[in-house]
Amino acid sequence: xxxxxxxxxxxxxxxxxxxxxxxxxxxxxxxxxxxxxxxxxxxxxxxxxxxxxxxxxxxxxxxxxxxxxxxxxxxxxxxxxxxxxxxxxxxxxxxxxxxxxxxxxxxxxxx
Amino acid sequence: xxxxxxxxxxxxxxxxxxxxxxxxxxxxxxxxxxxxxxxxxxxxxxxxxxxxxxxxxxxxxxxxxxxxxxxxxxxxxxxxxxxxxxxxxxxxxxxxxxxxxxxxxxxxxxxxxxx
Numbered sequence: 052x053x054x055x056x057x058x059x060x061x062x063x064x065x066x067x068x069x070x071x072x073x074x075x076x077x078x079x080x081x082x083x084x085x086x087x088x089x090x091x092x093x094x095x096x097x098x099x100x101x102x103x104x105x106x107x108x109x110x111x112x113x114x115x116x117x118x119x120x121x122x123x124x125x126x127x128x129x130x131x132x133x134x135x136x137x138x139x140x141x142x143x144x145x146x147x148x149x150x151x152x153x154x155x156x157x158x159x160x161x162x
Numbered sequence: 163x164x165x166x167x168x169x170x171x172x173x174x175x176x177x178x179x180x181x182x183x184x185x186x187x188x189x190x191x192x193x194x195x196x197x198x199x200x201x202x203x204x205x206x207x208x209x210x211x212x213x214x215x216x217x218x219x220x221x222x223x224x225x226x227x228x229x230x231x232x233x234x235x236x237x238x239x240x241x242x243x244x245x246x247x248x249x250x251x252x253x254x255x256x257x258x259x260x261x262x263x264x265x266x267x268x269x270x271x272x273x274x275x276x277x
Contacts, residue, residue, distance in 0.1 A: 083265070085265050087268070092273065093271060094168075094252055094268045094271040095252065095254075095268035097266070097267065100264075100265040140205075142266075149210075149220075150195070150207070150254070152204050153204070155204070
């Protein structure tokens with residue numbers, strides 16, 4: 052059974068710092084991996100989608116990497132801002148076609 | 163951009179009521195999903211559908227049913243609402259089937275409180 056783990060569960064950093072969020076999954080047979088952002092009480096906003104054949108994707112200050120063989124993905128946020136404060140969720144599409152989520156990392160960026 | 167619209171942001175219902183949560187997507191996606199999100203439990207899949215009139219159980223289907231009469235609309239039904247169904251409900255859609263090369267798009271969520 053596919054399991055997705057995100058470490059750390061919570062993170063607090065000063066504004067301007069570069070940071071890395073980690074995601075690991077137990078079964079490397081995935082179709083793709085997607086990073087989402089969720090603000091309190093809101094829905095999920097897609098940040099980056101990495102296909103299983105890709106190694107990384109970039110969007111603005113965000114860069115996500117994927118290493119299928121080791122079952123790991125990282126989300127790198129450059130020059131963090133208070134507006135980046137949110138919960139970040141990693142999810143994999145398993146070989147059963149289902150989207151399986153990690154528990155999320157709650158990020159606070161302090162001014 | 164694809165939009166997934168959930169009809170209500172907040173709902174308060176009484177125990178025993180029949181509750182309908184509606185979700186509409188505007189980009190002709192084949193696949194639609196209903197999740198619930200609870201603190202400490204994360205997102206859990208309730209039901210999903212790969213086509214009109216098709217439905218499949220997710221991980222926690224008990225107490226729920228779904229309806230997909232049209233491709234763009236996927237309804238979640240609580241036959242007899244109970245307090246343990248108080249939760250945030252999230253609808254999602256995607257373009258392809260298992261290959262899912264285009265990712266998932268989520269709605270803004272419905273916060274349901276059952277009293």
